[in-house]
Amino acid sequence: MTSVVAYSTLVLGAMGLALGLLLAISSRVFAVKLDPRIEEVTAALAGLNCGVCGYPGCAALAEAIVAGRAKAKQCPPGGASAVRKVAAILGREAVFAEPSVAAVRCRGGKSAAKEKAVYRGIRDCVSAELLGAGPKACVYGCLGMGSCVDVCPFGAIRMDAENLPEVIEGKCTACGMCVAVCPRHIIALIPIPQKVYVGCVSRDRGKRVKDVCAAGCTACGLCAGLKITPSGKVVIKDNLPEFPPDWEDFKTAAGKCPSHCFVMRKA
């Protein structure tokens, strides 16, 4: 009995040893030299594997960065600290992305915007857009199906009581997934210093806007011509107000707007 146990232990042990040796040898023979910097860069990135950069996972982006095919600023969740760390590892110049945040440029919620039809299809903005341009009467406004909420890898968008997307700025990393998915291009990335933006993208004017939405920009022009910075003034272009980039004094313009189109960011 003891000999059977000893014998089988011995044979299996020998097998294990042989296979172990085989693996040890082959790991030498088939060793693939990987650039050690790839691992360091992977550690420096955000490590969320969110895929925002367009590569399958952080390791793939790190490989591309080391090979010079990509830049660390393509990792928005990593932010400036990741760019700095990667630049230090690779001895390259740090190229920063402008810190931005997503902004929803539509205020035509349930109470403001009129609906032209009842939509019973797939709860998805792209599908709704394809099917007769969705249920809303405004062809520019938010469809309210929450595709941006679904696509956000960070849970930084939620639907508010008006059934409009609301960006939770503390969580937003400016990855741009919502910008890409919105069939109406309502969400845009705006620089963090910009405290106010126009909450409407309608290219129509006057009655055509008023007929479909109470919150839309009618291109009335009351804000136009206001000299709000030393360098420039508000102009109406494509029936929407446009501002000089160093715009700071928004209160004068916002106070003039009869539709209250100017949205002040909470943060």
Added chain:
Amino acid sequence: MDLFELFSIFIGVSLVHNFIFCQFLGLCPYIGVTERTSSAVGMGMAVIFVMTLTSAITWAVYEWVLVPCGITYLYIIAFILVIAAFVQLVEMFLQKSVPALYRALGIYLPLITTNCAVFGVVTLNKIELFGTTNSLLKCIVQGFGGGAGFMLAMLIMAGIRERLEMADVPEALKGMPIALITAGLTAIAFLGFSGLSI
């Protein structure tokens, strides 16, 4: 050599006794990796590859090591050892020699190390085929057939689940519950093959 016998082994293991639908082996990748068709194909290819090769390897280990040493009763533990080591070896080899295939199989290759369907096919080989004539060839056919059946099941499930994404599923059944119901119904459908006499 009897071609018909090989054919019936292939049909038997891929359809009539499909590993996933009829023997309920390898269910974790079946549920876990079928959310996209592309990853289901990757996993299926890796399983076909590993099942076919391990069928041959375990045959050699059994006939040339276990039988001469007289410890055939230890085949389970020996096969586990061999499969795990072999998958590691293949992984290293592919990474060095065929990087394209290595990248295509990706994470799925190491996952197969402990896949019960792979172990199931070599155990079936041992029980049904070892000791018959041309047993090595039959084992390889059975391994390949098992992998092909696995791939078929993965593809069916992935196709259905991709469509389910867009379907109007009741709130309580969203996600895993509807996937399990789908799996059950598909398995019942596959039982129709059990009427085949081959």
